[in-house]
Amino acid sequence: MRDTFRAVGIIGTGSYVPPRVLTNQDLEKMVDTSDEWIRARTGILERRIADEHTATSDLAVQAAQAALRSAGVEAKEIDLILVATVTPDMIFPCTASILQGALGCHGPAAFDVLVGCTGFVYGLAIANSLVGSGAYERALVIGAETLSKITNWKDRSTCVLFGDGAGAAVLAPVEKGRGILAYSFGNDASHADALKVPAGGSRLPTSAQTVADELHYLYMVGSDVFKFAVRAMVDSSLLALEKAGLSLSDIDVLVPHQANQRIIDAAAKRLNIPPERIFRNLERYGNTSAASIPIALDEGLRDGRVKAGDTVLLSSFGAGLSWASMVLRW
Numbered sequence: 001m002r003d004t005f006r007a008v009g010i011i012g013t014g015s016y017v018p019p020r021v022l023t024n025q026d027l028e029k030m031v032d033t034s035d036e037w038i039r040a041r042t043g044i045l046e047r048r049i050a051d052e053h054t055a056t057s058d059l060a061v062q063a064a065q066a067a068l069r070s071a072g073v074e075a076k077e078i079d080l081i082l083v084a085t086v087t088p089d090m091i092f093p094c095t096a097s098i099l100q101g102a103l104g105c106h107g108p109a110a111f112d113v114l115v116g117c118t119g120f121v122y123g124l125a126i127a128n129s130l131v132g133s134g135a136y137e138r139a140l141v142i143g144a145e146t147l148s149k150i151t152n153w154k155d156r157s158t159c160v161l162f163g164d165g166a167g168a169a170v171l172a173p174v175e176k177g178r179g180i181l182a183y184s185f186g187n188d189a190s191h192a193d194a195l196k197v198p199a200g201g202s203r204l205p206t207s208a209q210t211v212a213d214e215l216h217y218l219y220m221v222g223s224d225v226f227k228f229a230v231r232a233m234v235d236s237s238l239l240a241l242e243k244a245g246l247s248l249s250d251i252d253v254l255v256p257h258q259a260n261q262r263i264i265d266a267a268a269k270r271l272n273i274p275p276e277r278i279f280r281n282l283e284r285y286g287n288t289s290a291a292s293i294p295i296a297l298d299e300g301l302r303d304g305r306v307k308a309g310d311t312v313l314l315s316s317f318g319a320g321l322s323w324a325s326m327v328l329r330w
Contacts, residue, residue, distance in 0.1 A: 008131045009179025009328065010124075010169045012071025015298040016062035017048040017165040017285060024160070031156040038160045043261025047163030047286035050146045055089045057098040059166035060144035063294070064103060067168035073138060075105040078170070080139040082127055083112050084119025084290035086197075086319065087146045099142065109136070116195070117257050117318030118185065119143055119290035120167070121326050124314075127171045128180045142168040143290035150197055152217035161260070162218070163286035167294020178329050181311075182243035184236040185324035194224040195319045225321070226263060232323035233257075233267040233315045240313070240325040248272060250311050251327075255300060257316035258282040258292045267315070279305050289318070306330060 023046045024035035038044055050059065060083060068075060083096040096110035113119045113126065120143035127139035144166035153159045199215035200206050210216060233256065241247060254273050256264050261282055268278055279300045288295060293314055300306040308330055315325040 004134070005132045006134065006173045007176045007179045008128045008171055009174035011172045011174070012067045012069070012073065012170040013168065013294065013298040013301055014063045014066025014068070014070055015165065015167040015295040016059055016066065017295070018050040018054060018059065020049045020051065021046050022049045027160055030153060031159060033156045033160060041262070042161060043282050044160065044286045045283040048165055049148045050164040054146065056085050056087050056144045056146045057089050057095050057102060059146065059164065060095065060099050060142045060168070061102040063144065063166035063168040064099060064140055064142055067140065067170050071170035073170055075103040078105055078138050078140045079108045080127060080130060080136040081108050081110040082123040082139065082141045084115070084123045084141070084143045085112060085145055086114060086116050086119070086289060087149055088112060095144070115318060115320060115322050117259065117287070117289045117292060118316045118322045118324040119318070120293050121183070121314055121316050121324035122185060124169070124171070124180065124326060125183045125185060125324070131171055131173065137172065139171040140168060141171060142166060143292070143294045145289040145291045147218065147289055150216065150218045152214060155217070157222060158218055158220055161287050163288050165285055165288040165291040165295050167291050167298055169294060169297070181327045181329055182240050183324065183326040184239040184243065185322070186236070187320040187322040188228070189320065191224060191228055191321040194221040194228070194321060226260070228321050229259065229263045229317040230266045230270065232317045232321070233325070234270045236323045236325035237271060237313060237315045240327050244327040246311065246327060251277065251313045252310040253300065253306050254278045254313045254315065255293055255296050257318070258285065258296055259287045292316070
C-alpha cells in the first residue's frame with residue numbers, strides 16, 4: 001500500500017466570517033474588562049459574531065464554495081466531505097451531511113470530526129489517508145464554528161477569547177514531493193476537564209437544572225490549557241518535521257492555531273522561528289477553534305505570505321486535550 005500511496009495536497013482554499021464585529025470596547029460595556037487587559041493577555045482586538053439565525057453550516061457553506069472556486073472544482077466532483085466543529089447545527093445528523101445538502105452534491109461520504117481546535121488538521125490527515133490510498137479522489141475539509149452560541153457572555157475569562165468563522169480546503173492528488181509531507185497528532189486525556197462543555201451529552205443530558213446551572217457553556221481552566229498548549233505545539237511540530245526529514249530552518253511559514261498571542265509567542269520562541277515567518281490574524285478574529293487555521297491559511301495564500309514552493313507548518317492544540325501539527329510543501 002505504501003508503494004502506491006499518492007501524494008495529496010491542498011488545491012484550493014476559502015474562508016468566511018460573519019459581518020458583525022464585536023470589539024474590545026463593546027465587551028467593556030458587557031463585562032468587567034478593558035481593551036488594555038484583553039490586548040495584553042490575548043492580543044485580540046475584535047472578533048466576528050454570527051447572528052441568532054446563522055448556524056455553523058451556514059458559515060461552512062460560504063467557505064466551502066470559496067474553496068471550490070479557488071480549486072476550480074465543482075461540488076459534484078467532491079466525493080468526501082469532512083467538517084471539523086464543536087458547534088454542530090444539531091447532535092445529528094452531522095453538519096457535514098447538512099453542508100452536503102446545501103452544496104447540492106448528494107452522494108459523497110460525509111462526517112464530522114469533533115476534537116476542538118485541532119479538528120481541521122485532524123481532518124486534513126484523515127483526508128490525506130483516504131485520498132492517498134485511492135479510496136477517494138477529491139476531499140473537502142472544513143473547519144467551522146459558531147462559538148458565540150456556547151460562550152457565557154457573563155464570564156470575562158472566556159467571553160473575550162472566542163469568535164465565529166469557517167475555513168475550507170479542497171484536497172486532491174498532487175505531484176510527488178508536494179502537498180502533505182508528514183503530521184503528528186495525539187491526545188492527553190489527563191487534562192480533558194480543562195476545556196469542555198459539561199452538559200448536553202449522555203453524561204449530563206439537557207434538563208432545566210443543567211440550563212439553570214449554566215452547564216451548556218464553554219468552560220476552560222486557562223492556566224492549564226496555556227501550559228499544555230505551548231509544550232504540545234513545540235513537541236508535535238518537532239515530531240512532524242522529523243517525520244518529514246526536515247528541520248526548523250526549512251520552514252518558510254508557520255500557521256499556528258490563533259488562540260492567544262502569548263501562546264504563539266512562547267511556542268515560536270522555543271522553536272526559534274522569527275516573527276516574520278509566522279502568520280497571525282488573531283487580533284481580528286479571536287479564537288475560532290477548528291476554523292482558526294484554515295481561515296489563517298486562506299488569508300496567507302491570498303495576501304502572498306504563503307507561496308508555491310513554500311514549506312508550511314501547521315500547529316494546533318485543543319480539547320481533549322489534543323494536539324496536531326502538519327508539514328506541507330505548497
